[in-house]
Amino acid sequence: MAGDVYERVMDLARRRGFVWPTSEAYGAVAGFIDYGPLGAMMKRRIEDTWRNFFVIREGFYEIECPTIGQEAIYVASGHVKGFTDKMFQCPHCGEFFRADHVVENGGHCEHAAALDEESLARELAEIPCPVCNETIGEVTVFGFSLMFRTSIGPGSQRTGYLRPETAQGIFTDFARLLRFYRDKLPFGVTQIGKSYRNEISPRQGMIRLREFTQAEAEIFVHPDRKEHPDFDRYADYRMPLLGYPAQLAGTGATEMSMAEAVRSGTVANEYVAYYLALTHEFLMRVGISPDRLRFRQHLPDERAHYAEDCWDAECLSDRFGWVETVGIADRTDYDLRAHASHSGEPFTVFIQYPEPIRRTETRVVPRMGALGPRFRGSAKAIAEAIAATDPASIPGDGGFVVTVGGNAIEIGPELYDVREVEVEVQGEEVMPHVIEPSYGIDRILYSILEHSFGEEQLEDGSRTVLHLPPAIAPIQVAVFPLMSRDGMDGLALEIVRELKSSGLMAEYDDSGAIGRRYRRQDEIGTPFAVTVDYDSLEDGTVTLRDRDTMRQVRLPRSRLALTCIELCTGRLRFNDLE
RNA sequence: GCGAUAGUAGUCUAGUGGUAGGACAGGGGCUUCCCAAGCCUCUAACUCGGGUUCGAAUCCCGGCUAUCGCACCA
Numbered sequence: 001m002a003g004d005v006y007e008r009v010m011d012l013a014r015r016r017g018f019v020w021p022t023s024e025a026y027g028a029v030a031g032f033i034d035y036g037p038l039g040a041m042m043k044r045r046i047e048d049t050w051r052n053f054f055v056i057r058e059g060f061y062e063i064e065c066p067t068i069g070q071e072a073i074y075v076a077s078g079h080v081k082g083f084t085d086k087m088f089q090c091p092h093c094g095e096f097f098r099a100d101h102v103v104e105n106g107g108h109c110e111h112a113a114a115l116d117e118e119s120l121a122r123e124l125a126e127i128p129c130p131v132c133n134e135t136i137g138e139v140t141v142f143g144f145s146l147m148f149r150t151s152i153g154p155g156s157q158r159t160g161y162l163r164p165e166t167a168q169g170i171f172t173d174f175a176r177l178l179r180f181y182r183d184k185l186p187f188g189v190t191q192i193g194k195s196y197r198n199e200i201s202p203r204q205g206m207i208r209l210r211e212f213t214q215a216e217a218e219i220f221v222h223p224d225r226k227e228h229p230d231f232d233r234y235a236d237y238r239m240p241l242l243g244y245p246a247q248l249a250g251t252g253a254t255e256m257s258m259a260e261a262v263r264s265g266t267v268a269n270e271y272v273a274y275y276l277a278l279t280h281e282f283l284m285r286v287g288i289s290p291d292r293l294r295f296r297q298h299l300p301d302e303r304a305h306y307a308e309d310c311w312d313a314e315c316l317s318d319r320f321g322w323v324e325t326v327g328i329a330d331r332t333d334y335d336l337r338a339h340a341s342h343s344g345e346p347f348t349v350f351i352q353y354p355e356p357i358r359r360t361e362t363r364v365v366p367r368m369g370a371l372g373p374r375f376r377g378s379a380k381a382i383a384e385a386i387a388a389t390d391p392a393s394i395p396g397d398g399g400f401v402v403t404v405g406g407n408a409i410e411i412g413p414e415l416y417d418v419r420e421v422e423v424e425v426q427g428e429e430v431m432p433h434v435i436e437p438s439y440g441i442d443r444i445l446y447s448i449l450e451h452s453f454g455e456e457q458l459e460d461g462s463r464t465v466l467h468l469p470p471a472i473a474p475i476q477v478a479v480f481p482l483m484s485r486d487g488m489d490g491l492a493l494e495i496v497r498e499l500k501s502s503g504l505m506a507e508y509d510d511s512g513a514i515g516r517r518y519r520r521q522d523e524i525g526t527p528f529a530v531t532v533d534y535d536s537l538e539d540g541t542v543t544l545r546d547r548d549t550m551r552q553v554r555l556p557r558s559r560l561a562l563t564c565i566e567l568c569t570g571r572l573r574f575n576d577l578e
Numbered sequence: 579g580c581g582a583u584a585g586u587a588g589u590c591u592a593g594u595g596g597u598a599g600g601a602c603a604g605g606g607g608c609u610u611c612c613c614a615a616g617c618c619u620c621u622a623a624c625u626c627g628g629g630u631u632c633g634a635a636u637c638c639c640g641g642c643u644a645u646c647g648c649a650c651c652a
Binding site: 007011014015021024026027028029030078079082083087089097098144146164197199200201202203208304458460461462463480482483484485486511512513514515516517518519520522531533543545550552 | 579588589604605610613626642649651
């Protein structure tokens with residue numbers, strides 16, 4: 001068969017209804033895909049497995065925010081400014097360039113990224129084009145935003161953006177989420193949904209999409225307590241880690257336990273290590289092959305300046321090489337701090353001390369008995385101003401001036417006392433740090449297809465198989481009558497109904513020879529096939545066939561549904577039945 | 579985005595300025611059958627738009643998509 005693995009996998013995906021180009025009736029659009037019947041089913045199963053890990057097991061409730069957000073959110077998050085490239089087109093040769101890069105390389109300016117469009121255009125006028133070498137001359141510099149922009153409501157009064165990541169919804173809901181979790185750290189919140197990036201030139205199939213699905217968890221932790229309360233679960237979990245020193249030295253990944261990884265400083269803290277291991281377990285569960293999976297630490301210049309540590313789970317693709325499918329970062333308090341300063345809301349948690357801290361402070365205490373008669377209605381405001389005065393700023397002779405309502409008021413020593421006061425501090429406001437595991441569902445789904453894709457030579461011919469885990473396979477059980485006569489078809493249909501009512505996705509097929517039907521199901525990854533034959537009519541047994549080994553066992557129909565459920569949930573393996 | 583190349587049933591492919599053919603897949607039947615068997619039969623295509631021409635799937639221009647190279651990839 002022609003083509004590389006990517007081509008053969010995508011051909012299968014199109015033909016059998018996993019993924020195809022969008023809106024082909026009008027010509028497809030690059031960077032957008034449609035999930036067909038089997039793909040949508042498989043994607044949902046991946047998402048449900050993810051929910052099982054993060055929502056059910058970790059207890060991080062899922063929320064759902066709009067995909068359109070008002071401009072202020074993305075001004076605060078830095079996307080409006082940082083997610084834009086200033087570009088221009090050479091009027092002579094038509095090439096597009098990053099304006100700041102050309103200006104910097106032209107030697108005219110050292111920090112061109114800080115210049116506005118007009119200044120960049122002025123600088124560019126004198127510079128030769130890097131491609132055609134003509135002096136650029138008069139040119140327009142425009143911002144190319146990777147965010148899709150839209151307007152909210154009639155009259156285009158309000159700018160909105162399609163979210164470039166799901167995370168911001170969780171950050172902007174922080175105060176309500178904190179209350180939901182009853183004001184305690186740590187807590188985690190998840191969201192699965194579409195995000196949008198207007199990529200300049202998306203050309204890697206499902207790998208770089210303009211609309212894609214993210215599954216993100218934001219875990220809010222105390223900045224000084226990055227020991228994971230459940231770290232024991234993964235302390236001895238071993239997996240290969242490719243830290244940045246190893247990348248710089250050109251050595252390979254080192255296998256180590258998570259406890260060792262934290263102890264040796266390879267991974268910054270227990271939280272990051274915990275989610276590295278959880279991610280490893282998750283990816284294997286959904287069908288990523290462990291020998292085509294690695295965890296790579298970001299190099300210091302690759303990492304965002306605020307991130308304390310950042311790792312990517314990368315899946316090996318035959319065509320694309322190592323593809324980033326999951327990012328796990330300790331983002332510190334960067335996001336919450338940004339939203340706090342832009343919104344004016346606190347974005348902090350009040351952490352009560354185990355014991356209140358008592359200390360003595362020197363305070364200026366107003367004498368209300370003297371202030372009241374003298375200042376009457378203004379006395380309260382003046383007393384507050386006096387109390388707020390720093391005792392150290394009061395000159396030796398005792399008099400000072402406070403400003404209340406724009407009026408300077410002379411305060412004599414008879415109006416206040418300076419004395420030692422005992423104060424009790426119950427706790428402090430803390431801005432949590434954020435641990436963020438962020439999963440690219442589309443890339444994971446593609447990687448699973450590629451990793452599970454097999455073309456096998458058999459004694460008589462060949463077969464194409466997707467070795468999908470049963471929990472991910474779109475269809476779990478196929479049911480065939482050996483022949484569609486003598487009541488075998490009726491019995492098979494009855495079995496399909498029974499399996500479906502047990503919650504399994506079952507499919508009936510009586511078309512063509514039995515071998516052909518097995519092949520059809522192999523190709524879409526259906527893990528199990530049930531065949532109804534003449535014996536079934538006699539004694540009520542059926543055969544159950546395993547996709548990967550092509551072996552069969554015979555079992556009574558009465559045990560079929562439960563057996564299939566146990567096989568699909570992994571409580572039972574097929575060779576336990578043999 | 580720029581440049582090069584390409585686009586024929588679901589898939590692969592033949593063809594060429596004058597009737598678009600095959601294989602596989604798919605549907606219906608026959609066969610009665612446990613790993614793509616056989617026979618009959620049916621469905622189904624020239625990427626889209628414009629131009630040249632008596633006539634265009636074929637030649638020209640443009641769009642779209644794909645592949646490759648360049649640029650881009652927070």
